[in-house]
Amino acid sequence: xxxxxxxxxxxxxxxxxxxxxxxxxxxxxxxxxxxxxxxxxxxxxxxxxxxxxxxxxxxxxxxxxxxxxxxxxxxxxxxxxxxxxxxxxx
Amino acid sequence: xxxxxxxxxxxxxxxxxxxxxxxxxxxxxxxxxxxxxxxxxxxxxxxxxxxxxxxxxxxxxxxxxxxxxxxxxxxxxxxxxxxxxxxxxxxxxxxxxxxxxxxxxxxxxxxxxxxxxxxxxxxxxxxxxxxxxxxxxxxxxxxxxxxxxxxxxxxxxxxxxxxxxxxxxxxxxxxxxxxxxxxxxxxxxxxxxxxxxxxxxxxxxxxxxxxxxxxxxxxxxxxxxxxxxxxxxxxxxxxxxxx
Numbered sequence: 001x002x003x004x005x006x007x008x009x010x011x012x013x014x015x016x017x018x019x020x021x022x023x024x025x026x027x028x029x030x031x032x033x034x035x036x037x038x039x040x041x042x043x044x045x046x047x048x049x050x051x052x053x054x055x056x057x058x059x060x061x062x063x064x065x066x067x068x069x070x071x072x073x074x075x076x077x078x079x080x081x082x083x084x085x086x087x088x089x090x
Numbered sequence: 091x092x093x094x095x096x097x098x099x100x101x102x103x104x105x106x107x108x109x110x111x112x113x114x115x116x117x118x119x120x121x122x123x124x125x126x127x128x129x130x131x132x133x134x135x136x137x138x139x140x141x142x143x144x145x146x147x148x149x150x151x152x153x154x155x156x157x158x159x160x161x162x163x164x165x166x167x168x169x170x171x172x173x174x175x176x177x178x179x180x181x182x183x184x185x186x187x188x189x190x191x192x193x194x195x196x197x198x199x200x201x202x203x204x205x206x207x208x209x210x211x212x213x214x215x216x217x218x219x220x221x222x223x224x225x226x227x228x229x230x231x232x233x234x235x236x237x238x239x240x241x242x243x244x245x246x247x248x249x250x251x252x253x254x255x256x257x258x259x260x261x262x263x264x265x266x267x268x269x270x271x272x273x274x275x276x277x278x279x280x281x282x283x284x285x286x287x288x289x290x291x292x293x294x295x296x297x298x299x300x301x302x303x304x305x306x307x308x309x310x311x312x313x314x315x316x317x318x319x320x321x322x323x324x325x326x327x328x329x330x331x332x333x
Contacts, residue, residue, distance in 0.1 A: 010204075014249055015275070017205045066166070069159055069195065071202040072249060 002051035003081035004059040008068040009040035043067055044081065051080040103330045105323075106133040106143035108173070108189075110164045114151030115186065115298060122298040123147070126323030138168035145182035145226070145326050146173055148189025150242075150296055160203060160245045161191030170196055182226035182326050183290045187243055190282070190292030199283055199292045200258065201250030206243070207275025215307040215316075216241035216295050217269040218281050222262050225288040226329040230321035236269055237318035238307045241295040248276035248283075248294070258283055266293050297322040 010016045016038045023037040045062070047055050056078060063075040105123040107130055109116045120130035131143050135153075140146065154163040164170065170192070177183045177198050185193035193199045206212060217238050220231040231237065250258070255277055258264050266282035274294075282293025297319030300306040309316035 013251070014204065015207065017207055017209050017247070017275075021209055066162065067158070069162065069202055071194070071200075072204055 002047045002049060002055065004045040004047070004051055004055060005077065005079050005081045005084060006043040006045060006059060006063045006067055006075065007040060007077040008043070008063070008073050009076050010038060011072055011074055014072050040073075040076070041067075051082065056080065103128045103144045103327050104131045104142070105129065105326065106131045106140060106146040108133045108135060108146060108148050108169050110135040110151070110153035110167060110192075112151055112153040112155055113149055113188070115149040115296065116151075118296075118298045119147045119149040119186065122301040122319065122323050125301050126320055126327055128323065128327050133169055135164065135167035135169045138172045140169070140172050140176060144330050145184070146176075147298075148173075148183065148185040148192050149298070150187030150189060153188055153192070156188075156245065159191075159195065161188060161193075161195040164188075164192045165195035174198060177285075177290050180287065180289050182329060184227045184322060184326070185290075185292035186296055186298060187246075187294055190294055191245065193290065193292045198290050199285060200254050201248055201277075201283070203245050203294070204247045204249055205245050206247050206273075209244075211242070211244045212246065212273050213242040214240070214273070216273060216281075218266045218293075218295060219269050220265070221267055222265045222284060222288075224262075225265060225284045225291050225325075227284075227291040227322050227325050228265055229328055230325040237321070238309065238316055239295045239297050239300040239319045240307060241273060243274070243294055246274040246276065246294045248274075248280045250277060255280075261286060265291055266295070 019037040019039045060078045068075050105128045107116050107119045123130040194202050220235045223231045223233045263284050265284045268279045268281050272279050284291045300316050300319035303315045306316035
């Protein structure tokens with residue numbers, strides 16, 4: 001079973017009220033290093049077979065049409081999940 | 091609904107009200123249509139047949155629990171496919187609150203709604219200035235008129251890029267602006283907008299909750315006496331007569 005990861009972020013010019021609330025809460029816990037937070041979304045799309053280039057193309061289309069709203073969000077990543085695990089889980 | 095009213099409703103306008111899973115205000119919207127003198131017609135999200143209605147209201151609520159983005163999943167309902175085509179052909183469509191969010195997701199109206207800047211749910215009686223009194227849903231008002239109707243949402247902050255905002259202003263497509271303070275951070279105090287043709291209008295506040303004395307906002311006429319929202323529904327009936 002394969003898995004495609006899609007990540008969506010609010011556009012840089014759009015104020016992110018949720019990120020703003022999070023950055024406001026961090027210093028209360030002693031985390032004073034962080035001056036900004038932006039909150040996005042991560043989707044994991046499962047397929048029965050392998051993650052082929054066709055599957056990735058379909059995921060990109062789904063990301064642009066349903067998973068994100070281009071007025072307020074950018075799709076920042078569409079990738080085969082098996083290729084990220086090696087480096088990401090550090 | 092009853093056979094006895096058939097003769098009076100035969101020539102009255104039929105206004106569809108779409109129910110999605112999680113819609114809350116469809117009954118109130120239907121009641122508003124009835125009080126204005128129209129015949130409400132229940133439409134279901136899964137049915138692509140608009141039943142030949144003369145206009146459509148997309149009511150408020152939390153369709154699909156606001157999952158993904160408010161209105162994002164409803165936008166792909168079979169009823170919406172039919173509605174997008176009909177709206178482009180001139181069918182009057184009013185989106186209230188979640189209905190407005192559905193209209194922006196469907197790209198019938200520009201911009202989008204994000205979470206209120208203060209992150210809280212807002213529920214209050216809101217004063218609006220009617221900026222454009224020439225749309226299918228606002229012709230019963232006069233330009234500059236102040237009306238008071240309820241506002242209740244968490245994702246009500248209207249956003250669009252500067253170019254789109256300038257375009258909306260320049261073309262007179264800002265239909266309503268908040269008066270007496272911006273309740274959610276909406277760009278340029280915008281509460282509602284219309285498409286270029288004026289047949290599609292969306293707004294975050296709820297006109298359908300201010301249509302009958304005794305059940306509306308407080309007004310100079312008395313407690314809960316406000317009926318400022320009724321004009322939306324009489325407007326569309328008038329626009330259909332003159333169409």
